[in-house]
Amino acid sequence: METFSTEIYEIWSKGKNVVISAHTNPDGDAVGAALGLAMAVAEIGAKPIVLIGKYSEKFDFIKGTEYIYNDDYDKIEPDVFIAVDCGDKHRLGDAEKVFDRAKTTFNIDHHISNDNFADNNIVVGTASSSCEVVYEIIKNFCVIDKNIAEALYTGIVTDTFGFKYNSTSKKTMEIGGILIDFGINHSAVQDRVLYERTPVEVEVFKNALNNLKTDGEIAYTTLNAEELESCKATSKDLDGIAEYILNIQGISISVFIYEKGHNLCKLSLRSKKTDVNKIASDFGGGGHLFAAGADFEGNIAMTLSVVLDKIKKELNSNE
Ligand SMILES: [Mn+2]
Structure with missing residues (x-):
């Protein structure tokens, strides 16, 4: 994935409008991957536009929400479109028509059912979460900070139920450890997304x-x-x-x-x-x-x- 990251960096950093979207009815992995990636894209000098449906307030602590776009989707002129945690194009919902207008499209995911619907498909069926895949891509060219770490950690925790599910690998745990090192309150994140109920x-x-x-x-x-x-x-x-x-x-x-x-x-x-x-x-x-x-x-x-x-x-x- 390292060499691929160089190509990705070239395309993303030069993109005028980098649209990022996830599946409808977004869960913690979708929200964490979309907002974490948006902050990473901003860090490398591009303009992220996040198209994401209404999500549970339990994920309200995740930063990067200033990149969420709430205006008319027809007004967006997308250079690059990155779909995260989305197994097929139709699950993008209203954002699908923006995807269809983009010059270059990416599909970053871990669903084994993913049908490789984009120009560039980074689908890792063995990964615990889309946030794990996003981490593996951006670690090579982006300065990760506490906010990005917290967003990605949230997605991993959501999709693995706190590193419990079989999808959790040694690598998942290692990435979790690296993200914790950015000073995030990992215990509070787990409480908030896994145990707290409205x-x-x-x-x-x-x-x-x-x-x-x-x-x-x-x-x-x-x-x-x-x-x-x-x-x-x-x-x-x-x-x-x-x-x-x-x-x-x-x-x-x-x-x-x-x-x-x-x-x-x-x-x-x-x-x-x-x-x-x-x-x-x-x-x-x-x-x-x-x-x-x-x-x-x-x-x-x-x-x-x-x-x-x-x-x-x-x-x-x-x-
Ligand atoms: Mn997921």
């Missing part, structure tokens, strides 16, 4: 646990539009539910489905051993080996029945 998130959890059912090794729960409405919850308040129910003794796969719109559901899958990327891909989604998701056309009951059927077949074929 009152809305607690209400959502109460409802999700109320609807929880198990079927053999599968734990599943759902939230319909009325339930979300009664909690005043939006999509950014729904993180961590599938992860939480995977902790039940004897459970190896968890399913969380919520009603996203009329006849449209969002499916999240978490697993301890089954390839859920494969299952999500069959529904037009994707993600990682043990964490993946998809949108699903249908109501909750229909989505649930199709998904449970599919999982049972997958579990049986692996026995």
Whole structure:
């Protein structure tokens, strides 16, 4: 990646407008990678423009928000477009049309389902997080400071659940150590992004646990539009539910489905051993080996029945 970094530096530092964007409904890795990268791009003398959807207030401490653009996307004239943590072009949402206008495009990611949609694709499926990949690129030409370190550390911590998931490698830990050395309050970051819950998130959890059912090794729960409405919850308040129910003794796969719109559901899958990327891909989604998701056309009951059927077949074929 070192030689590649020289080429990247040439293109990014000469870019007049360097647009950076991430997937819609951005999580900590998407926010950390986008803002961390924006600060790095500014450090090398270019002008970053960050296009990012509304994200959970738990990530409000991440610096670099002055680069977030909130005006009309049609007015942007992008030289360079860098997508981070985004498995396919359509997940850029409204920023996709800006991507299509850019002269040079980059795709920095770690989703194994990534379809290499840009001119330059730096997709490292073995990396814990997009922030880890961003660190590996910028360390060669950017002076990393405490704010950049904190942004990248946040993404790594989010996607590895505090260096716990299998995706955590020796290198992930080493990078974590290097970032801590910049003087960030790593313990406070972990508390904030992994453990602290907003009152809305607690209400959502109460409802999700109320609807929880198990079927053999599968734990599943759902939230319909009325339930979300009664909690005043939006999509950014729904993180961590599938992860939480995977902790039940004897459970190896968890399913969380919520009603996203009329006849449209969002499916999240978490697993301890089954390839859920494969299952999500069959529904037009994707993600990682043990964490993946998809949108699903249908109501909750229909989505649930199709998904449970599919999982049972997958579990049986692996026995
Ligand atoms: Mn990620």
